[in-house]
Amino acid sequence: MKTATKWDASEYLETEEDMAAYLNAALEDGDTSVVAAALGDIARAKGMTQLSKETGITRDGLYKALSPTGNPSFDTVQKVVKAFGLKLDVATA
Template identity: 65%
Template sequence: MPINIRKWDAAEHLESGEDVAAYLDAALEDGDPRLVAAAIGDIARAKGMSQLARDTGLSRESLYRALSAEGNPEFGTVLKVLHALGLKLEARPTELPERQCA
């Protein structure tokens, strides 16, 4: 009996805002810019690339290209896409500062 195997697609599993945030946080923690771009691409596909293209004013083709593991999106594009997806970047210290504020 043949076994049907499909390639796993993260976009199919990003159902809630919490899922999306946890997925992007994990990619950011890894630190690989290609992984971050690909994760944002997965989130974009889960939300709908056509709508994202309309919301950002960018073409679907350029979004697919920029938000792939091989892509290298400009930071402005990343911010525009995150805003359209209802996401924001947030900074937090990686460790507590050693000196006290006076």
């Protein structure tokens, strides 16, 4: 019997460009749970311990906030995005 392995996006996010494109796609989706999950994938790719140090948010707090069922505050999102070396930008639709 064959078993499928779970696909983990964090294993494929190697550059800041990869991460920015991934986050942009999540933002375009419009579902906040997708955005939180994408931030979590990027966080795991960069290293949750380092992200915790850079944001001042505990690892457990990051895991909880950046899970598909998480609901991160805008302050958390800003800190995380800045720590990724990215920025949120607004454009006309």
